[in-house]
Amino acid sequence: STLGASAAERGGRYFGAAIAAGRLGDSTYVNILNREFNQITAENEMKWDATEPQRGNFTYTNANRIVNHATAQGMKIRGHALLWHSQMPGWAQSLSGSDLRNAMINHVTQVATNYRGKIHSWDVVNEAFADGGSGGRRDSILQRTGNDWIEAAFRAARNADPGAKLCYNDYNTDGINAKSTGIYNMVRDFKSRGVPIDCVGFQSHLGTSVSSDYQANLQRFADLGVDVQITELDVAQGSNQANVYATVTRACLNVARCTGITVWGIRDSDSWRTGENPLLFDSSGNKKAAYTSVLNAL
Numbered sequence: 153s154t155l156g157a158s159a160a161e162r163g164g165r166y167f168g169a170a171i172a173a174g175r176l177g178d179s180t181y182v183n184i185l186n187r188e189f190n191q192i193t194a195e196n197e198m199k200w201d202a203t204e205p206q207r208g209n210f211t212y213t214n215a216n217r218i219v220n221h222a223t224a225q226g227m228k229i230r231g232h233a234l235l236w237h238s239q240m241p242g243w244a245q246s247l248s249g250s251d252l253r254n255a256m257i258n259h260v261t262q263v264a265t266n267y268r269g270k271i272h273s274w275d276v277v278n279e280a281f282a283d284g285g286s287g288g289r290r291d292s293i294l295q296r297t298g299n300d301w302i303e304a305a306f307r308a309a310r311n312a313d314p315g316a317k318l319c320y321n322d323y324n325t326d327g328i329n330a331k332s333t334g335i336y337n338m339v340r341d342f343k344s345r346g347v348p349i350d351c352v353g354f355q356s357h358l359g360t361s362v363s364s365d366y367q368a369n370l371q372r373f374a375d376l377g378v379d380v381q382i383t384e385l386d387v388a389q390g391s392n393q394a395n396v397y398a399t400v401t402r403a404c405l406n407v408a409r410c411t412g413i414t415v416w417g418i419r420d421s422d423s424w425r426t427g428e429n430p431l432l433f434d435s436s437g438n439k440k441a442a443y444t445s446v447l448n449a450l
């Protein structure tokens with residue numbers, strides 16, 4: 153079997169990968185992609201700097217290469233990401249206040265409208281919470297437009313593409329901790345006030361171990377009435393790599409509202425974590441022990 157087919161047999165879940173448009177001409181890469189995965193996320197091509205490099209000038213060429221490939225293969229597409237403090241275009245980085253707020257909301261509206269009907273789920277807001285013990289928001293120019301920027305973004309996204317699931321996505325949320333609890337409180341507040349939010353993504357860029365309350369953390373979010381997904385999984389190389397992958401896979405399967413898992417790249421040589429070999433296929437495209445471990449867990 154394959155990762156995607158096995159996940160589909162487990163309650164209609166997906167198993168996906170982050171994809172780079174520039175690698176779609178690499179036959180080893182594309183063969184693995186088409187064989188194993190039934191969901192894709194654009195690794196960089198849908199970010200703000202890629203889609204609106206000049207104010208009001210939208211470019212979708214590279215993003216569309218990924219969207220067209222996924223559509224032709226019947227793969228679900230996670231849009232990543234409408235708003236993020238990183239990989240913002242220079243023109244937006246120089247804005248503030250209501251000018252930045254208007255530019256943010258226009259960006260959400262334009263991009264979500266452009267892809268209306270094609271995106272299964274959008275990461276509407278990425279990485280808006282602070283690391284460490286505060287449980288509060290990350291300081292950023294987006295945050296300085298006012299604490300309501302996240303809900304304004306979700307409302308704009310819902311208006312632009314009512315059929316897409318709207319997600320909040322973050323890292324260092326791989327257990328019950330101050331940061332994940334801050335996000336949990338935001339989601340609870342959004343649900344209670346009718347702010348449109350459907351899902352929470354747990355990036356899961358992991359080291360050599362995983363928190364023992366990883367599954368319990370997914371479950372507490374699911375209990376708020378949102379779906380959860382593992383969105384950017386990669387695991388540091390080491391003797392425990394296959395075990396950590398299996399633990400994360402089982403945690404998702406054990407949570408009814410955990411609808412899918414995405415790994416952040418295909419081969420180790422495709423990974424942003426250079427030299428860490430954190431993925432399921434080696435640099436030649438061979439299946440690693442971690443691959444077998446995930447497939448057996450599915």
Ligand code: XIL
Binds near residue numbers: 323
């Ligand atoms: C990373 C990409 O993998 C790199 O190619 C790029 O240089 C930086 O961004 N969290 C996210 C992803 O939400 O968008 C990031 O992707 C990894 C961390």
